[in-house]
Amino acid sequence: MVVANDTIDFNRERSAWRLHRVPHVLSGLSEALDWQDTYPLRDAYEAFCRETPWGALYFAIGRTAPHGAERMSLRFQALLRFWEPLESARYLFSSPGTALTLGKLVEESCSWAMDAWCLVGGDSVRERLNTAAERMSRATREDSMEAILRQLPRVLTLARDLKDREAVADPFFQRERLSSLDSAAFERVSGAHPGTLIEKLYDWDLELGTH
Incomplete structure (x- = not known):
């Protein structure tokens, strides 16, 4: 056991x-x-x-x-x-x-x-x-992007206290924010791991709240 x-x-x-x-x-x-x-x-x-x-x-x-x-x-x-x-x-x-x-x-x-x-x-x-x-x-950046976008709807169900959920849940917004990440930052999320992605959702939500 x-x-x-x-x-x-x-x-x-x-x-x-x-x-x-x-x-x-x-x-x-x-x-x-x-x-x-x-x-x-x-x-x-x-x-x-x-x-x-x-x-x-x-x-x-x-x-x-x-x-x-x-x-x-x-x-x-x-x-x-x-x-x-x-x-x-x-x-x-x-x-x-x-x-x-x-x-x-x-x-x-x-x-x-x-x-x-x-x-x-x-x-x-x-x-x-x-x-x-x-x-x-063998994933390219675009391959990882698509895998992340497939995963995000599931991850959003775990992020229960987002202040600007509608904006963060918008696929266009998600793709735009992912595209803006530098190589090192994108590598950290490239596996589409839920724990890493939920942290990124809260980062985006916080950024929206400061503007």
Whole structure:
């Protein structure tokens, strides 16, 4: 049994593997550097972890930034390489009483990527994730733009307290604002990850309120 939720540790006394332990090592390493210039360390640690089954799973289904298209493609590809051994476990993710197969876990945690990047093709979760990873790996800025615009209506349902919802929900406004982002800022949202996009929606809403 694997506790795959990185926020809630279901029943700490229960014997199980716990994915949220993966970043604890990084915290210790960062502390040893006095939290100075930790980005290269973070990237190297993630690259190392992606070469292990549990590390690949953690970074594919977790919420660890960055969530750009290129980075998420690497994470999904790593998970797909370890698919067979990871299928042998069962996972606790959204409910302590429901043990999930790997396919169900990925469906619950990564449906956003498959919805944004794999509109058609693939009969299984594994096939759809593979298609999404391939498309993300070779995505142009325009490809990412279209994936983001497909994702934003879903993300808007999660942003419940926008002050200027009508303006922020306008596809023309969204495309205009995305087009105005510089390369680094666009890369951060290029994967169409919901957590990253909801932050961008609130940024836009705040900007509208200051004019």
